[in-house]
Amino acid sequence: MDLSDEVVELLRENARYSVEDIARQTDSDPSEIEAIIDDLEDEGVIKGYRAIVDREQLDEETIRAVVELNITLDRETSYDDVAERIAKFPNVESLHLVSGDFDFMMEVEGDSMSEVSSFISNKVAPVPEVTQTVTHYVMTTYKEQGIEFGDGSDDDRLSVSP
Known part of the structure; x- marks a missing residue:
């Protein structure tokens, strides 16, 4: 694994690692690590940095849904064309x-189920190539982007043994 790959893996593990932390872990010079990170950002390999938030711990309620989209293409339209339109x-x-029974998997967010439903029916479904949508509302998140939520001790069911 080359140094750029190591830097990417460390940032995926924890985007808050400082340049000095990464340099220490890779036995490299901090200026070299800083240059690698700058190059990765300039090349578009690193698109951004985000916190992984346990939304159930927040006072505000955000509704999340996973939506299956079936697409029918014509000769002039590609999957990339449809994706570019929907991603905006x-x-x-x-x-x-x-791959599988549908073409695109889309994750959406809104302030209410009504907002998410309205978005799908008024914005996504009318896209000419979209032939079917199936919406699955997220009830609870147990793991996101490799990070587990909760401590695993929330099971308050009584043990039953024969």
Whole structure:
């Protein structure tokens, strides 16, 4: 694994590592690490830095949904064309071309189920290539981007033994 790959892996593990932390862990010079990070950002390898938030711990309620999209393409339109159009909507948190029974998997957020439903029916479904949507509302998140939520001791069911 080259140094750039090591830097990427360390930042994926914890984006708050300082340049000095990464340099120490890779036995490198901090100026070299800083240059690598700058290059990765300039090349678009690193797109941004975000906190992983346990939304259930917040007072505000955000509704999240995973939406399956089926697409029918014509000769002039590609999956990339459809994805580019759908990804521009601010409610869309992620959009993936996938294999299987549907074409795209989209994650959306809104302030209410009504807002999410309205967004899907008024903005996504009318896209000419979209032939079907199936919406799954997220009830509880147990793990996101490799980070587990909760401490695992929330099971208050009584043990039953024969």
